[in-house]
Amino acid sequence: MNYAIIGSGEIGTALARAFARKNIEVAIANSRGPKTLASLTEELGPSVFPRSVQDACEAEIIFLAVPFTAHPDVAKQFKQWNGKIIVDTTNVFHVAPEELGGLLSSEIVSKAFVGARLVKAFNHLPAAQLGTNPPVKGQRQAVFLSSNDADASATVAAVATQLGFAPVELGRLDRGGVPLHVVDGQPGGILFQNLVSLG
Numbered sequence: 001m002n003y004a005i006i007g008s009g010e011i012g013t014a015l016a017r018a019f020a021r022k023n024i025e026v027a028i029a030n031s032r033g034p035k036t037l038a039s040l041t042e043e044l045g046p047s048v049f050p051r052s053v054q055d056a057c058e059a060e061i062i063f064l065a066v067p068f069t070a071h072p073d074v075a076k077q078f079k080q081w082n083g084k085i086i087v088d089t090t091n092v093f094h095v096a097p098e099e100l101g102g103l104l105s106s107e108i109v110s111k112a113f114v115g116a117r118l119v120k121a122f123n124h125l126p127a128a129q130l131g132t133n134p135p136v137k138g139q140r141q142a143v144f145l146s147s148n149d150a151d152a153s154a155t156v157a158a159v160a161t162q163l164g165f166a167p168v169e170l171g172r173l174d175r176g177g178v179p180l181h182v183v184d185g186q187p188g189g190i191l192f193q194n195l196v197s198l199g
């Protein structure tokens with residue numbers, strides 16, 4: 001399978017709904033195991049597959065939808081991250097700034113998934129707003145992406161388009177991507193901006 005979501009909480013479920021809406025196959029995993037995902041996957045339909053974390057990590061593109069503090073645990077549950085794309089949806093609202101050591105949260109996540117290519121995306125909206133798709137015909141909800149790997153960013157942007165969003169690529173994490181992060185406890189300027197594309 002090409003896609004997996006690790007985390008079946010608010011953001012994981014919002015993402016799974018976006019995949020289900022377009023009938024694109026995706027695996028979903030949580031910390032409690034696939035049996036606990038039965039009612040969710042039944043509700044979302046046949047394109048969403050409950051998996052263990054280890055099985056889900058076989059996917060090429062993995063949406064990390066767990067609390068920031070859980071990312072090291074996910075990273076150590078799989079050995080071969082080389083070449084995979086990690087889409088980091090995490091925000092650090094409840095993490096003391098000093099714990100980040102002056103780095104952006106996605107720079108820290110990136111270090112944990114050795115060999116993977118990280119794309120920061122799908123983190124800028126409350127889950128209830130993400131993927132609701134504006135009801136006005138012709139409008140697509142903007143999602144913002146930032147990565148130090150331009151190819152990975154373009155790949156995830158293409159997935160976002162397939163899912164019905166309007167991707168906006170911001171460039172490197174420490175440049176265009178800074179407003180997509182919580183820095184010193186403060187949300188960057190792009191967080192909570194629910195923008196749409198008319199194109």
Ligand SMILES: NC(=O)c1ccc[n+]([C@@H]2O[C@H](COP(=O)([O-])OP(=O)(O)OC[C@H]3O[C@@H](n4cnc5c(N)ncnc54)[C@H](OP(=O)(O)O)[C@@H]3O)[C@@H](O)[C@H]2O)c1
Nearest residue numbers: 007008009010011030031032066067068070090091126127
């Ligand atoms: N909620 C939002 O509106 C929102 C918006 C933007 C970004 N975010 C970010 O998205 C991330 C997820 O937030 P959320 O609100 O969706 O959280 P949540 O509702 O608390 O769900 C967290 C999910 O992560 C899973 N999980 C935790 N530790 C794990 C581990 N070690 N291995 C595998 N799965 C693990 C949990 O598994 P179990 O179900 O088994 O407990 C749960 O399914 C956070 O980093 C948050 O900052 C959230």
